[in-house]
Amino acid sequence: MQWTQTAVLVKPDGLQRGLIGEIINRFERKGLKLVGIKMIDMDDEMLSEWYAEHKDKSFFGDLKSFMSSMPIVAMVWGGIDAVSVVRKLVGTTLGREAEGGSIRGDFGMSQQFNLIHASASDEDAKREIGIVFDKDELFAYEHAMEQLIYADYERSLK
Numbered sequence: 137m138q139w140t141q142t143a144v145l146v147k148p149d150g151l152q153r154g155l156i157g158e159i160i161n162r163f164e165r166k167g168l169k170l171v172g173i174k175m176i177d178m179d180d181e182m183l184s185e186w187y188a189e190h191k192d193k194s195f196f197g198d199l200k201s202f203m204s205s206m207p208i209v210a211m212v213w214g215g216i217d218a219v220s221v222v223r224k225l226v227g228t229t230l231g232r233e234a235e236g237g238s239i240r241g242d243f244g245m246s247q248q249f250n251l252i253h254a255s256a257s258d259e260d261a262k263r264e265i266g267i268v269f270d271k272d273e274l275f276a277y278e279h280a281m282e283q284l285i286y287a288d289y290e291r292s293l294k
């Protein structure tokens with residue numbers, strides 16, 4: 137149990153499908169704290185770094201073209217165990233098999249067009265946040281709801 141941050145991208149299909157508000161709403165309702173948000177075009181260099189683990193996969197080229205085909209919305213969310221909390225809300229990679237109630241389970245049918253990216257580990261989150269965000273684009277502020285969302289012993293872990 138620890139306070140962490142995680143990176144989220146609403147992919148081109150999520151943008152086109154008008155799901156940005158829906159996605160933000162789900163994270164806000166859960167009790168996660170928005171730490172940073174921006175709309176960007178991801179270029180080839182950025183995507184090669186972001187998806188380095190997939191560089192030898194057959195779909196690497198397609199994935200990069202898809203991700204650079206239009207802007208994406210990048211976000212950083214924080215909270216206790218934020219990486220695993222967000223992964224659960226997002227659902228498994230393949231939309232048509234993703235759990236009902238998750239973002240992909242409720243809105244997706246595809247593997248590549250799976251609407252959203254969420255960091256897989258704390259280490260990935262740190263790396264991914266560093267690719268897209270400068271330090272001054274990440275905000276530390278008091279989240280008034282925190283006292284209702286977490287117990288004192290959980291807040292004291294910060």
Ligand code: CMP
Pocket residue numbers: 190195198199229247248249250252253254
């Ligand atoms: P994500 O898990 O966010 O990061 C890797 C992405 O690669 C994944 O989402 C999918 O969008 C994409 N992907 C995974 N497997 C395939 C595949 N077999 N063909 C095309 N794209 C894929």
